[in-house]
Amino acid sequence: MEASVDFEPRIVAFLCNWCTYTGADLAGVSRIQYPSNIRPIRVMCSGSVDPMYILKALLDGADGVLVGGCHSGDCHYVNGNYKARRRLAVLREVLDELGIGSERVWFRFISASEGALFAETVREMVDSLKTLGPNPAKAIWFT
Amino acid sequence: MNNLVIPVGEEGRARALGEFLAKVLELGVVDAMVVPVMPVPGVITYLMAKDPELIRKRAEPFARVMPVNGASPVARAVSKKPRGRIGALLKPCEIRALVELVKLKQAEADNLLVIGIDCVGTVDRDEYKEAYSDVGRLQFRDACKVCLNPCPPDIAFPGINIGHIGLDDESGLLVSLSPELDPGIAGVIEELGFENGDALAGKRQSALATLKEERDKAYREFFEKARAELDGEGIGGVAKLLAACTGCRNCRVACPVCYCRECIFDGDVFDYETRQILGRAGRKGGLKIPGETLLYHLTRMNHMSLSCVACGMCEDACPVNIKLFPLFAGVAGRTQGLLQYVPGRSQEDQLPFTTFREEELEPR
Numbered sequence: 001m002e003a004s005v006d007f008e009p010r011i012v013a014f015l016c017n018w019c020t021y022t023g024a025d026l027a028g029v030s031r032i033q034y035p036s037n038i039r040p041i042r043v044m045c046s047g048s049v050d051p052m053y054i055l056k057a058l059l060d061g062a063d064g065v066l067v068g069g070c071h072s073g074d075c076h077y078v079n080g081n082y083k084a085r086r087r088l089a090v091l092r093e094v095l096d097e098l099g100i101g102s103e104r105v106w107f108r109f110i111s112a113s114e115g116a117l118f119a120e121t122v123r124e125m126v127d128s129l130k131t132l133g134p135n136p137a138k139a140i141w142f143t
Numbered sequence: 144m145n146n147l148v149i150p151v152g153e154e155g156r157a158r159a160l161g162e163f164l165a166k167v168l169e170l171g172v173v174d175a176m177v178v179p180v181m182p183v184p185g186v187i188t189y190l191m192a193k194d195p196e197l198i199r200k201r202a203e204p205f206a207r208v209m210p211v212n213g214a215s216p217v218a219r220a221v222s223k224k225p226r227g228r229i230g231a232l233l234k235p236c237e238i239r240a241l242v243e244l245v246k247l248k249q250a251e252a253d254n255l256l257v258i259g260i261d262c263v264g265t266v267d268r269d270e271y272k273e274a275y276s277d278v279g280r281l282q283f284r285d286a287c288k289v290c291l292n293p294c295p296p297d298i299a300f301p302g303i304n305i306g307h308i309g310l311d312d313e314s315g316l317l318v319s320l321s322p323e324l325d326p327g328i329a330g331v332i333e334e335l336g337f338e339n340g341d342a343l344a345g346k347r348q349s350a351l352a353t354l355k356e357e358r359d360k361a362y363r364e365f366f367e368k369a370r371a372e373l374d375g376e377g378i379g380g381v382a383k384l385l386a387a388c389t390g391c392r393n394c395r396v397a398c399p400v401c402y403c404r405e406c407i408f409d410g411d412v413f414d415y416e417t418r419q420i421l422g423r424a425g426r427k428g429g430l431k432i433p434g435e436t437l438l439y440h441l442t443r444m445n446h447m448s449l450s451c452v453a454c455g456m457c458e459d460a461c462p463v464n465i466k467l468f469p470l471f472a473g474v475a476g477r478t479q480g481l482l483q484y485v486p487g488r489s490q491e492d493q494l495p496f497t498t499f500r501e502e503e504l505e506p507r
Contacts, residue, residue: 051445059438061426072501082499089504090478094444097477098381098470099373107507137378141427142386143437
């Protein structure tokens with residue numbers, strides 16, 4: 001699909017309270033510029049993000065979903081990010097097997113001190129989604 | 144593995160096996176036995192039998208039909224540790240589902256004696272009712288045509304397996320006692336005076352190898368075709384396949400491993416108010432009601448595909464005949480492959496979502 005010039009993707013972001021959300025906050029207080037396409041939802045742990053939330057966002061027309069968690073070994077709840085990694089990997093397989101494709105779902109480990117990385121991740125994701133084009137689910141009403 | 148032969152007399156293999164099962168109950172090896180029976184012509188149900196005579200006369204252990212995956216009723220019957228020991232005659236996919244339910248803490252395996260039986264396949268329930276006396280001419284269900292596990296898993300339960308694939312009535316039925324089987328139980332069965340069945344076990348193994356080759360090929364072709372239908376179609380492809388869904392949730396009820404007592408899709412999370420429905424309809428121009436049917440199926444695949452035993456009950460249960468089996472089992476094959484998990488293989492294998500490795504699945 002050709003990227004439309006004025007297409008601004010909407011990204012739903014589930015950000016872990018302890019790392020990525022704080023990282024996003026740091027990006028803000030550090031005045032780092034990044035696109036405003038993101039709609040953050042603070043969750044207590046990336047391990048609490050059920051694949052259903054991601055699917056719900058995608059089926060309702062979100063162009064992308066970002067899940068942000070702590071780095072390996074840094075989870076506030078010891079292993080929530082590892083469990084999230086398994087769930088997200090399974091979600092990807094489901095989406096790929098059914099021909100839906102998993103490129104709209106991103107899972108990144110971003111710590112509380114990585115404001116710059118958070119901003120960079122959002123920039124990258126927006127660019128990637130602009131190339132992908134709008135989510136076709138937006139136009140499907142019989143789901 | 145201790146192999147014995149049950150001779151098959153003039154009355155046929157169903158009665159021969161029925162006699163064996165009745166003896167097992169009579170001799171007090173178990174206090175009750177779950178067996179498939181035919182209460183009315185053409186209808187098969189499971190029976191928790193206390194009277195050995197009922198098993199002798201009514202058991203239909205070879206019925207080529209699966210009205211329900213037997214793991215569900217057995218798990219419910221033994222969800223709390225029963226006082227006595229309960230035997231259950233189950234097909235391979237039923238045993239594998241039961242292993243998953245034990246791991247999901249939905250069934251108590253301690254006082255259960257699982258008697259597995261080979262299964263070459265089952266047919267459509269309605270067709271069976273019409274033609275149960277001549278079932279050979281009926282086609283197997285899709286799930287059975289591509290079933291890769293026609294024999295019960297070896298190490299799932301320390302029980303007894305009944306083998307008949309590749310064996311005719313003349314050679315008899317094969318009874319294999321698991322090496323971990325309670326010596327008390329094994330002793331009682333050995334005392335029944337059956338002959339050694341090692342030769343029969345070899346015959347069955349070679350028949351199984353041929354069957355496995357056929358099934359591997361059928362499996363590959365079936366899922367390649369299913370995948371080709373969806374390939375490149377995007378979300379619209381699967382949405383079209385599931386468009387007829389009425390949201391009845393029968394597939395979930397029939398699924399032996401979908402175990403939540405209270406499913407999120409039954410709660411008020413998706414019980415939208417009128418203004419919400421109108422708002423959502425406004426965004427897309429219109430909205431299918433009852434809605435969220437695609438979300439429901441995709442969520443179920445995420446939650447349960449790792450434990451899917453590919454029994455195909457979901458498809459059988461669908462009132463609008465959606466071809467659910469290729470979708471679910473296709474996804475399941477892939478997610479299980481990713482985490483190298485074989486559902487129902489052993490009670491020792493950990494459920495993949497309850498565990499993790501520090502180094503895996505990268506890049507995310």
